[in-house]
Amino acid sequence: MAAFVAFVSTIMGFAVARPSLEYFDNPFAVENESKEVRSAAIKRLLEVFGMEDPPLPRGHKQPPQYMLDLYNTVADVDGVTKDPYLLEGNTVRSFFDKLHSEQVEFLFNLSTVARSEKVLTAELHLFKLRPQASSHFNRYHFCQVSVYQVLDTTKRNMTQGKKLLSSRLIPVHSTGWEVFTITQAVRSWMTDEGSNLGLMVTVKTLGGNQMDTKVVRFALGRNHHQSKQPMLVLFTDDGRRSASVEHTDLNDSPAPPSLPHLPMPAAARRSARASDYGGEDEGEKTYCQRQPLYVDFEEIGWSGWIVSPRGYNAYHCKGSCPFPLGQNMRPTNHATVQSIINALKLTKGIETPCCVPDKLFSINLLYFDDEENVVLKQYDDMVAGSCGCH
Incomplete structure (x- = not known):
């Protein structure tokens, strides 16, 4: 000092x-x-x-509100740490989707993360939009949202082409941020950068059928405000x-x-x-x-x-x-x-x-x-x- x-x-x-x-x-x-x-x-x-x-x-773009809120949670107005145990690890990064697909598919470039950093937690943040009125609008109350790691881009719709990372029930009529843990995928990407083929998300009814895309929608691509863009949040420890x-x-x-x-x-x-x-x-x-x-x-x-x-x-x-x-x-x-x-x-x-x-x-x-x-x-x-x- x-x-x-x-x-x-x-x-x-x-x-x-x-x-x-x-x-x-x-x-x-x-x-x-x-x-x-x-x-x-x-x-x-x-x-x-x-x-x-x-x-x-x-x-610069506007920093994600999540990162601003996280900073204000762990630090006072001068940046001094309120409590060193509030933050998991000592580094948090936010990455925006690079694929900009109109499908529920995402790709994040993690090249700025050092191989020596220990990956503690990785989260996929998706903003769920309000449902559009349709014939199925009031038929369902919950849906099954699943996040997969893509293993083979030519077989992404087949079982052997993807790996389930996280899955849970979400209210159909809700709106706001939904967070899914994808730590397992990010750790594999850090071990082998070439294995990073992205993520895909499926939305199905409780009976296992594909959900109407007008009923359950996530902010995707360039069609929605930057503040609602898909984001990967990575918590690491660089050993310092x-x-x-x-x-x-x-x-x-x-x-x-x-x-x-x-x-x-x-x-x-x-x-x-x-x-x-x-x-x-x-x-x-x-x-x-x-x-x-x-x-x-x-x-x-x-x-x-x-x-x-x-x-x-x-x-x-x-x-x-x-x-x-x-x-x-x-x-x-x-x-x-x-x-x-x-x-x-x-x-x-x-x-x-x-x-x-x-x-x-x-x-x-x-x-x-x-x-x-x-x-x-x-x-x-x-x-x-x-x-x-x-």
């Missing part, structure tokens, strides 16, 4: 850094050096977020989840009340950054405490592909840890002993304890990837929840 705070400070500090005497001697060399530092810092920041390059900004989160007490996991509930105003962000680089007055000492460190994705140049949050307060720890260490400084026993040794000068070269984060929280990022899929990722140890002398 200390390293993360350091290079974020480097990036955010360009707006307030003061030119040195060397600048006036050779301004071009200093400018090139600043660009190199910024480029290296942003590259390192991308690595923190598990990326080699930032996704290319495009004329830290041990500290895995062993956190459930009652201790939510962010403390002291974390902000509104984004920091621009003026306050500039003031916080200026104070970080301006130094302290001579003789003035600040005891170890948490101070603001706002990461503005727009300033970094990432606003074109990040949906939420627009930025977040990472905080950083600053101040002295003088002897004697009070409990308000949240010292470890080791830090207490070190401060005593330093105060008594029992051993040369022993410094006072350092002011560092002693509690860290994760944040959530909702963004578009290169294929314009919407991704929700949870990143551990991104916010200093509190500071102490260690």
Whole structure:
């Protein structure tokens, strides 16, 4: 976390850094050096977020409402995780159908999912439309909807050409989203990409006959609004989840009340950054405490592909840890002993304890990837929840 705070400070500090005497001697060399530092810092920041390059900004579609709702469920307005156990795994992706068939058939491109990711759950989301009036309108109350994995495109209507994944009864006159679990199919596709021949859905009466397509309809192809398009939602774990989160007490996991509930105003962000680089007055000492460190994705140049949050307060720890260490400084026993040794000068070269984060929280990022899929990722140890002398 200390390293993360350091290079974020480097990036955010360009707006307030003061030119040195060397600048006036050779301004071009200093400018090139600043660009190199910024480029290296942003590259390192991308690595923190598990990326080699930032996704290319495009004329984005509206994010699926499901993904927006999921983000708001697991994160506060600043992206800080409400409870690390609310989300299954640490990555959720949404994929739109690539087939755009007028039949109830779908194909999803999963090439952006790394083979190393563990597939936890995969869901097919279909929007059921209102039935159209027909001679069979009031004849049926329920229908049997089944989702199949296509094994052979030439035999999709035969038993050996498809594999049943999920099946259940649905009220004929209902409308809204229906969700089917298709984890088994997605796991096989991740093992063998060439086996991804898509999905097909059948709708039958309780007697096993084909249901009138006017009575039971799902939003398909390009004929319906984007907000109702068929979607695959994939929950995975990429192995980044830290041990500290895995062993956190459930009652201790939510962010403390002291974390902000509104984004920091621009003026306050500039003031916080200026104070970080301006130094302290001579003789003035600040005891170890948490101070603001706002990461503005727009300033970094990432606003074109990040949906939420627009930025977040990472905080950083600053101040002295003088002897004697009070409990308000949240010292470890080791830090207490070190401060005593330093105060008594029992051993040369022993410094006072350092002011560092002693509690860290994760944040959530909702963004578009290169294929314009919407991704929700949870990143551990991104916010200093509190500071102490260690």
